Amino acid sequence: METSSFSFTALYTGETWVANGLSVPELRTPGGELMYRALAPMEWAGKALFGTNLRHMLVERHVAIDRLLIGMIEDMPGAQVLEIACGLSARGCRFSRQFPDLRYVEADLPQMAAMKVGALSRVPGLSSNHAVVALDILAEEGPASLATVLASTFDASRPVVVISEGLMNYFPLPVVSTVWRRMAKDLRRFPAGAYLSETYCPPGRRLFRAATTLGAAGLRLVSRSSAGILFKTPEAAARHLEDCGFDTTEIARIDKVAPLAILTARLAPAA
Numbered sequence: 001m002e003t004s005s006f007s008f009t010a011l012y013t014g015e016t017w018v019a020n021g022l023s024v025p026e027l028r029t030p031g032g033e034l035m036y037r038a039l040a041p042m043e044w045a046g047k048a049l050f051g052t053n054l055r056h057m058l059v060e061r062h063v064a065i066d067r068l069l070i071g072m073i074e075d076m077p078g079a080q081v082l083e084i085a086c087g088l089s090a091r092g093c094r095f096s097r098q099f100p101d102l103r104y105v106e107a108d109l110p111q112m113a114a115m116k117v118g119a120l121s122r123v124p125g126l127s128s129n130h131a132v133v134a135l136d137i138l139a140e141e142g143p144a145s146l147a148t149v150l151a152s153t154f155d156a157s158r159p160v161v162v163i164s165e166g167l168m169n170y171f172p173l174p175v176v177s178t179v180w181r182r183m184a185k186d187l188r189r190f191p192a193g194a195y196l197s198e199t200y201c202p203p204g205r206r207l208f209r210a211a212t213t214l215g216a217a218g219l220r221l222v223s224r225s226s227a228g229i230l231f232k233t234p235e236a237a238a239r240h241l242e243d244c245g246f247d248t249t250e251i252a253r254i255d256k257v258a259p260l261a262i263l264t265a266r267l268a269p270a271a
Helices: 004-019 030-038 040-050 054-075 091-098 110-120 146-153 173-187 206-223 234-243
Strands: 080-084 103-108 130-134 160-164 193-200 248-253 260-267
Touching: 004 030, 004 054, 030 040, 040 054, 054 091, 054 160, 054 193, 054 260, 080 091, 080 146, 091 103, 091 130, 103 110, 103 146, 110 130, 130 146, 146 173, 160 173, 173 193, 173 234, 173 260, 193 234, 234 248, 234 260
Parallel strands: 080 103, 080 160, 103 130, 160 193
Antiparallel strands: 193 260, 248 260
16 A cells, blocks of 8 residues: 555645644645645635535644643653654644653654654754654554554653554555554553544535545545545444454544544553
8 A cells, every 4th residue: 555645635734733823834834835725715615515624624633632632641640652644743842842751752654754854853942852753554563663663762661642643544444453453462562552543424414425425535536545434433433443452442522513533542551
């Protein structure tokens, strides 16, 4: 599967976060600004027709994950964070400043990771506990595999929280299942582990559902991926995470209009 084609979507997402005060100017890109302006009419139409749009969902998703992550850091003393497919998110910068002792590692495919390192080099006052590494979530072994990144970048005596935002819906369900099973297994090497991700479900309104289906088809075309909706309900997604090895999963519905929820999957602390 071609994963390097996904990085272009990070430009639009990154610009959305900058435009809505969730990022820093150093993470703005010319390509992201261009796409943001070009898609403005479509975003306006979506808001007018359905009461929501892609920009709104991106912001709501990001803010909800921030809120849940803060709670997890406060509830899990010594927690460390790995953000998979970090793209141009400024979460690592923001959380490293808010929690100076927090070990925060951002990870993405090599090309995007290199771009992120270059962008962050222009951001003043970065924490020494904040790092960016190359990771291929599909790699079963090797230096860019999840197991290797976890083992080489984190303290094995402390809990780890993994975030994947805007990633899993690019893959077919069998691939997602493999990744989740591997993640649950790898996180059990730590005293406690948790995973934050989102799930999208089919909208109830027929026109909104048709527009979502059309949008997913367009995303599959431009990203050369299997982008789409994986589960019919958040409850189905939560059950699947538990089937893949997580002990419990909580659901946070963050928007009454958008078919979007955040999942918090946890592993029981080691005895």
